[in-house]
Amino acid sequence: MKVRVPHRWDVSTTEAKAIQEQLRSQVSQKKFRGKVRHVAGVDVSVKNNRSIAAVVVLRFADLEIVDVARAELPVKFPYVPGYLSFREIPVILAAMERLVASPDLFLIDGQGIAHPRRVGLASHLGVLLDKPTIGCAKSRFIGTHEEPDAKAGCYTDLFDRDELIGAVLRMRTNVKPLYISVGHKIDLPTALDIVLDCCAGYRLPEPTRLAHQAAGGTLRM
DNA sequence: GCGACAG
């Protein structure tokens, strides 16, 4: 897929913060109304100071793989909480350009609006691609919440002060929950429905789970 | 000032 040239990536955290403040107003939380045929999972692995991004596209109906794209680049930005997108998006975009299929929606390994400035990795990527995205993080970044019930499918709200910024969703019974948040062009209830529909019995939804394997070089198919 | 802190 084609990717629009956005802004610079070799910036300081101060400049990155300014870019986030500017992107913030472009993030949409409007309900996604469209048919989901293909869902993509996105993940990045880092090894020997090199980043490898993987995008795995699945048919939403049966979660079968229809396309896989990868890209590798030297790491150019350190991991700084709050600025993960500046470290991971460049290599993700490189992989996107090699994608043949055109996914209707993306599940991202990281936060969406559950971020200090409401522009986590999933939201930032969504705005750049102008596509619906959902943040599927494995741990909490910001916000407070009650512990969801132990059963698969149960969830609690994630708040920042009095603002609802996401949900803590149990994908599998008695297994640590995921932190789901709106990325872009979708609302939280719809995001939760889609993530649950992408569950194949593991802690991670299938798109992200396979992307993790593809980025780590252990995807079997 | 202190602790927390996506991947």
Add this chain to the structure above:
DNA sequence: ATCTTGTCGC
């Protein structure tokens, strides 16, 4: 994220 095998529990 990454370093890493077996092991405990549902």
